[in-house]
Amino acid sequence: PVNIMWFRRDLRLTDNAALYHALKSNNAVVPVFVFDKNILDDIEEKDDSRITFIYRALEEMQEQLLSIKSSLEVYYGTPEEAFKSLLKKHTIERVFTNTDYEPYAIKRDKEIQQLLKEKDISFHSYKDQVIFEKKEIVKDNDEPYTVFTPYSKKWKAALTEYHYKAYPAKKYFDNFHKQKEVKIPSYKTIGFTESGQHMPSKSLDIDVVKNYTSDRDFPALHGTTRMGVHLRFGTVSIRKLIKNAIELNSTFLNELIWRDFFQMILFNFPHVGNGKAFKPAYDFIKWRYSEKDFKSWCEGKTGYPIVDAGMRELNETGFMHNRVRMITASFLTKHLLIDWRWGEAYFAKKLLDFDLAANNGGWQWAAGSGCDAAPYFRIFNPSLQTKRFDPNLEYIRKWVSELDEFSYPEPIVEHEFARKRCLEEYAKAVKAS
Numbered sequence: 001p002v003n004i005m006w007f008r009r010d011l012r013l014t015d016n017a018a019l020y021h022a023l024k025s026n027n028a029v030v031p032v033f034v035f036d037k038n039i040l041d042d043i044e045e046k047d048d049s050r051i052t053f054i055y056r057a058l059e060e061m062q063e064q065l066l067s068i069k070s071s072l073e074v075y076y077g078t079p080e081e082a083f084k085s086l087l088k089k090h091t092i093e094r095v096f097t098n099t100d101y102e103p104y105a106i107k108r109d110k111e112i113q114q115l116l117k118e119k120d121i122s123f124h125s126y127k128d129q130v131i132f133e134k135k136e137i138v139k140d141n142d143e144p145y146t147v148f149t150p151y152s153k154k155w156k157a158a159l160t161e162y163h164y165k166a167y168p169a170k171k172y173f174d175n176f177h178k179q180k181e182v183k184i185p186s187y188k189t190i191g192f193t194e195s196g197q198h199m200p201s202k203s204l205d206i207d208v209v210k211n212y213t214s215d216r217d218f219p220a221l222h223g224t225t226r227m228g229v230h231l232r233f234g235t236v237s238i239r240k241l242i243k244n245a246i247e248l249n250s251t252f253l254n255e256l257i258w259r260d261f262f263q264m265i266l267f268n269f270p271h272v273g274n275g276k277a278f279k280p281a282y283d284f285i286k287w288r289y290s291e292k293d294f295k296s297w298c299e300g301k302t303g304y305p306i307v308d309a310g311m312r313e314l315n316e317t318g319f320m321h322n323r324v325r326m327i328t329a330s331f332l333t334k335h336l337l338i339d340w341r342w343g344e345a346y347f348a349k350k351l352l353d354f355d356l357a358a359n360n361g362g363w364q365w366a367a368g369s370g371c372d373a374a375p376y377f378r379i380f381n382p383s384l385q386t387k388r389f390d391p392n393l394e395y396i397r398k399w400v401s402e403l404d405e406f407s408y409p410e411p412i413v414e415h416e417f418a419r420k421r422c423l424e425e426y427a428k429a430v431k432a433s
């Protein structure tokens with residue numbers, strides 16, 4: 001018999017919790033990945049850069065595995081179909097995987113676990129993509145936290161070296177199942193084409209971490225690490241980044257804790273991932289569903305240069321700086337009074353580092369509807385934000401080349417008018433609930 005290592009958002013062979021346990025187990029290990037049709041069928045753009053990112057990560061793993069005479073087995077279909085094929089090919093005793101906290105993934109894993117149970121195959125799921133999961137960090141009354149600061153304090157107090165120690169999977173590489181190369185299905189087979197988008201490097205720029213506290217809020221600087229997509233697909237281990245953060249920069253550590261926090265929120269309050277406001281009152285807001293204004297925002301044509309620069313950066317590169325994510329999200333939900341779910345969906349389509357928990361957390365924070373959100377009456381003023389965070393207009397000029405021409409479009413909504421309208425509508429909703 002063999003054991004299966006099922007890779008999902010942990011596309012690396014080093015410091016991988018489930019892989020380590022699989023390799024240490026009783027049988028040879030077959031490494032498996034599934035291009036899940038349920039997910040792929042919902043992606044509109046056939047040259048989606050996330051698919052290319054995953055594809056390249058699989059190719060890299062395949063190269064390493066071939067060099068030790070093993071091979072990745074990549075399936076295309078639903079997970080159920082993939083496991084049915086696997087069951088035909090191998091005699092399986094145990095399946096190892098790393099836990100995924102998204103609602104779809106939880107349902108998928110339950111179904112696969114059930115299918116395997118009928119064949120007497122056990123399913124083992126490990127914590128790998130976060131430092132603390134589920135209900136590991138809770139309030140004194142055992143309830144999950146909904147406010148970040150006390151959560152982060154408890155998180156830090158609970159942390160020991162053990163929590164970010166790397167899993168030495170490499171020691172056991174001999175235990176991979178030996179077989180000839182099993183080819184990865186082509187882009188065409190899975191219904192995609194390769195994207196030409198630039199992908200951020202996997203190596204962490206130590207200088208960026210060192211200067212993170214002073215530089216991270218200025219979008220014109222290379223002040224953040226661009227590790228988002230690597231954390232999303234597990235091509236870089238969170239434990240490695242935590243170790244760097246502890247040694248070098250506490251502000252950076254805090255941002256990584258935000259990532260754990262939103263994963264914890266999504267797990268304990270799954271309604272937020274199903275289109276519901278964390279604070280129910282905010283589902284009473286009378287949003288403006290203006291297709292026209294939404295289109296101007298998406299295209300970066302609002303007449304507010306900082307907003308337009310952010311949206312154009314996103315459209316062209318699949319990335320947007322965090323400060324500008326906050327500004328553009330606030331602009332959509334407060335200045336345009338457009339439902340945060342529209343913005344959330346647009347970011348989900350465009351961001352290379354899209355992650356349900358962080359994206360939803362960020363949008364609900366900006367809209368005021370989230371746990372520990374900005375209070376609704378705090379409305380970002382785009383020109384003040386520009387003065388503070390892009391004083392020389394370097395970032396704006398990079399993305400909005402027509403800025404200095406007299407033809408720059410008029411703002412689609414006037415700031416003071418928008419501010420008042422927002423305050424009135426939000427106040428009504430909060431009162432009505």
Ligand code: FAD
Binds near residue numbers: 225259326354356358
């Ligand atoms: P760095 O500043 O170098 O931070 C390192 C890592 O810490 C990030 O890669 C990320 O994994 C984590 N992190 C940092 N800030 C946050 C945060 N506020 N919440 C959760 N994790 C954080 N982040 C995503 O990973 N995916 C998303 O889909 C996403 N959508 C967002 C939407 C909105 C409206 C907002 C306001 C924020 C969103 N963020 C999201 C959080 C943050 O903007 C990005 O993580 C960050 O900009 C990514 O760039 P970086 O890797 O250079 O980050």
